[in-house]
Amino acid sequence: MQIDRYSRPAIAMHWLVALLIVGGFALGLYVADLPLSPAKFKLIAWHKWIGITVLxxxxxxxVYRLVNGAPPLPESTQGLMRAAAHAGHLALYVLMFAIPLTGWAMSSAYGFPVVLFKLWQLPELVGRDEALGDLxxxxxxxxxxxxxxxxxxxVAAAFKHHFVDRDGLLWRMSPHAQRR
Structure with missing residues (x-):
């Protein structure tokens, strides 16, 4: 049997992670140029919380994807486009791990602990080293x-599938579409 949609848990995780990534990115851009202040450190803590939550x-x-798989791409997606889709998803997964881990390691190298939700101090990933922190x-x-x-x-690929190919691919991840 061919699955034509992602499951509700997969859809929920997709959109939650998407919102956190966009929010964390925007917050990181905003906080980068702020002068040092207690407010800046508070926003940096929130940025770290978002990163660890994304991780x-x-x-x-x-784990969910390895256990449950993903719906196949439409049959009309062939060759280079199919390879690009798989490469794009792989890149997104690698970055969802690499970005929070480099942020956590950077924080460790600068000597600033990651304290998740003001409750749990996470272990330092690297020793204090300002040059490493800069890198x-x-x-x-x-x-x-x-x-x-x-x-x-x-996003561009999803819109292309929706508006150009009209193959229904965008609806596979919509929380509002009906299951078939």
């Missing part, structure tokens, strides 16, 4: 811009 949800999404900051920023490009490509 946690990425683990859950990956990780650059990598973290580069990965975030790569994620922005991948998300833009993902």
């Amino acid at each position: 946690t949800l990425a683990v859950l999404r990956l 990780l900051k650059s990598v973290h920023q580069w990965l975030n811009w790569s994620m922005a490009a991948c998300v833009a490509g993902h």
